[in-house]
Amino acid sequence: MEEVAARVVNKVCQKLVPDMWYEARIQAVITYHTQVHKTTVNKAQARTMQLTRAQYLLVPPSWLATHHATWEFMARRWCDPEWWEQTHKDARERRLKMAGPAHHQGSQSLNQYAKKWSAAHGGQPCGQFMAFALAHKGKTESEVSFNPEDPPSAYSNATVHSRISQYTAAARQVHGEDWDPSTHDLDGELVMRVGGGKKHGRYWIGDSTIDTASTPTLSSTDSAPPIRPQPTATQIQIEQVQASMEAKMEEKLREERERYEALMRSQMQAMFTYIQSTGAPPPPPDLFPGLAGGVPPPGGITPPSGASPAGTPNQSEASNFPISPTSPWTALPPQ
Incomplete structure (x- = not known):
């Protein structure tokens, strides 16, 4: 100790x-x-x-x-x-x-922010957890509201979103899936466990509102959820940069794949048009199944069902491909 x-x-x-x-x-x-x-x-x-x-x-x-x-x-x-x-x-x-401003509550405590926000918004109730989220969105007089599904960009500091998400998940693990964080005050023990204790002598969320005397220490708590280490601001920023880079890479790959498929369809269309102009039968449209959407038929006309690729109905496909008289390949002599 x-x-x-x-x-x-x-x-x-x-x-x-x-x-x-x-x-x-x-x-x-x-x-x-x-x-x-x-x-x-x-x-x-x-x-x-x-x-x-x-x-x-x-x-x-x-x-x-x-x-x-x-x-x-x-x-x-x-x-x-x-x-x-x-x-x-x-x-x-x-x-x-810093990823953004620390908060918008100024020198007032979180409870004071909650009271002023409630007074400025027609007496709407505002719990400690909700006040913590709103204080990282705007001032009490601004038109800000709390929504658990808000993305990280809705907050002035990117680290706040991860704290809100982790605390909400841990609270629902303890109190049930129907638990609404916006209608309850902060649970000191949950904050202590999810936040990994008091870093630099401060609680992970709502330091000024949690009663230190009634909040157990990490050594005296043994219930769920498990103790988690507090992620630093640098770690959160690195994770966000990695996620952003992965999203951009996926978008770039998707665009390149679409351009490649469009180019292949264009080339196949040009090839089919050329083959048709020579009088030779074109290959079937499903010859290249790997292309999304398939390859359009020559001239944009879909052949009728059951039609031969050469356009001659009711004949076998082999009969439409006679050996050319000028071909160097001749029939084998009889045995």
């Missing part, structure tokens, strides 16, 4: 430490304006403000009060234009790796 706890702490700290760096600058701006200028500045305003290096040094946070060198290093970084440019570049690269 200690090893598991150490891994969790390590993962959480990987996010908390950069957040401390970010929050320290904002708090320094707020504290400086409060203590020096006697004015109130909120976080939204502080994010767009900058101080000089000397001004930052006047308001160190309590957890760095005795570490002047560290605070001076941070202040020097915040005042370095090259550092800001590199930071913005890294953020843009991370953003480009």
Whole structure:
């Protein structure tokens, strides 16, 4: 258990430490304006403000009060234009790796989104699972609705579709095939098992709505469905690219096959027309059964049923193919 706890702490700290760096600058701006200028500045305003290096040094946070060198290093970084440019570049690269916007609910919780969406749509009920899906389609005032059959393109982030599909399949395995996910709240145990636990300290779906105290851990759950590892965004993108490439390849092969069959039919038609112009009997239309739709008869006229290929009725086929007088092949002498 200690090893598991150490891994969790390590993962959480990987996010908390950069957040401390970010929050320290904002708090320094707020504290400086409060203590020096006697004015109130909120976080939204502080994010767009900058101080000089000397001004930052006047308001160190309590957890760095005795570490002047560290605070001076941070202040020097915040005042370095090259550092800001590199930071913005890294953020843009991370953003480009995302399949789409994270969600459309803004700073409000999933429950708040559900209430606002319901109020904006005539009081329609909106459960937690439905709110999770809608929050990845549009804002509360937009004309968005939930349909389990919607394709991945209906969501702002491609990873959401796979989560919705996997959770729905697992829930119907537990609650029955008639279970409607849009009318029920999220099942914390299902989210825990299908999502493979809490990755980076967060639930797979609806992290802000699931009660941690009442949700069992993976080690204490032994019922179906089985525990599944969480697919990463990169894995989902690779699967989508592979599926797209396979679909394009199938479409290309189908088009090439249709072009080939059309070309073969055209060539066969030209050959039959030429043979007919020489007076020789054409081969039967079903001579090339591999072509879709068969080969049309010469001139587009279908011979009557029972007719000879040479056009001479009531005669054997062999009688229509006499040996040419000029043929080098002669009959064998009698024995």
